[in-house]
Amino acid sequence: MYLMRKLTTALALSAALTTAAFAQEIVLKSSDTHPDGYPTVEAVKYMGELLKERSNGRIAVEVYHSAQLGEEKDTIEQTRAGVIDLNRVSMGPFNGLVPETRVVSLPYIFRSTDHMHKVMDGDVGQEILAGFEPHGLVGLAYYDGGARSFYNSQKPITSVEDLKGMKFRVMQSDIFVDMVNALGANAVPLPYGEVYSSIETGVIDGAENNFPSYESAKHSEVAKHYSLDEHLIVPEVLVMAKSSWDKLSPEDQALVKQAAKDSVEKQRELWEAREKESRKMVEDAGSTITTPDKQPFIDAMGPVYEKHVTDEKLKSLVERIRAVQ
Template sequence: MTFLKMAKAALLASVLMTGSALACETTLRSSDTHPDGYPTVEAVKAMGKMLEERTKGKLCIEVFHSAQLGQEKDTIEQTKFGVIDMNRVSMGPFNNLVEETKVVSLPFIFRSTDHMHKVMDGPIGEEILKAFEPHGFVGLAFFDGGSRSFYNSKKPITSIDDLKGMKVRVMQSDIFVDMMTALGANATPMPYGEVYSSIQTGVIDGAENNWPSYESSGHFEVARYYTLNQHLMVPEVLVMSKASWDKLSPEDQATVSQAARDAVPVMRKLWAEREKASEEKVRAAGAQVITDIDKQPFIDAMKPVYEKHVTSDRLKDLVARIQATE
């Protein structure tokens, strides 16, 4: 990422900024690759309203959805330099930067959505948020990313054997690549925005994601087999640039932090509603949803992934504490 590109992003943010945001003393630019109306986008908008009310118009948030400021890999770098103030990002792209994010990106690390909430809302979640700071970010809150499952254009996946040789898109994360390798598939890292055309043209056979992303991206139109194996329940994170954070007063920092946490239940409510609506839309469109699947062989196949990525005593302890959380 060159400074020219970052300058262009800043110019774009300035041009796009409209409405009440201009009246605020400080407007925080927030990026999201998801489309307008998506739960994460709406949650940050809700956070912005809280901030505007609680600071009496001193602080506002302008949300740039639909990857207006770039794909996640690019926006992470822009956020680090303070060109973008806030960023809602998937955990995968942070795996090679913030070591602790690897643990919550591991396949089958969470037993259920409730288990994930218990972990991320508690001391373990706080510990992971703090781990972002040495890398130029302030971790604000965790949002839900749903449970991710496989979908493809070729055939129903009912066992590990059905995945062998398939070209499956994954996020640009070593863990996701190794997960697919352990399952016998050919992992193909690529930006989210390229998946639809890549499935349509046969560059890849499929991908993996949650109900809302499978639906909102239109991937169900070109990959009509969706297998609910739920191999991943990876939280998403809302971070702020440390450079932007340091410009705020301690009082404003506290207000931003609290507003981010207060946006979490807003996001979860919207997520549950959106998940249900997305499933209904996908099923109505005729996609084949495979629910009769034994997850245990998938879980057993993940042993080498854990052995490769959970190497330090600190990460092993983190895994143990997550698994021990009731």
């Protein structure tokens, strides 16, 4: 009888310790295609620091940078399946899944970075975040992705006419494909990790991205001509697997949401500094930067809007974005 009581006590203690250990640590696995030190990577690390501090060490974030868990399209599916907990992703790959993301992926929808911030920090931004939930994801926050512009290995681009017949890599998004084609160039959807070798071997003439990506991915080594047409100012999004979210207590959900929100200002500060630094680095390394007249680029986007803004909800979002001052 004594031995039985002792065994029961030991089992109960073991179970309690296991439960306590489980309660002590929640490790959230996070993915990013960009390299270590990139502003989005550092922002998610900062979010992890906030969570660790505010949860007294119970919640931690492990950031897998440099596409260690796969390219963005693959990691989106892994996140929806709950294999990855957190994912910082560009908006483009979500265009076919979350209709609301198409609007903020439209060329020249934002007049400036400040305009984009006002929109995404307001009601429109919250409405778009809510659009992720039916697809197994919880939208947490938006990060800056800068202004995307064309760069290539062949010649300076000073007008729309200079793009005719050239081959440019785009993200796997119908909007981006149609945007490039509307300018008279040829869009080639490719994973981010294949861009350098594709330019180097002549499979494509160039790509389009912001200064930090152009510099950090070393595309500036093989594509020396950067044209500041700024056709896209697309926010990036931090999402969480709905299945991982649902495992958290309401209190921990609140901690995660607030830490994500608080990481935004940090990311914006890092982004602004990195953008200036990257531009100087590529200029010092010999890249030429031209600034074409944007109006002909804007005028060419009519067919893109007609094709992708088809229902009343998306049309309303476009109007509301344009109305934000």
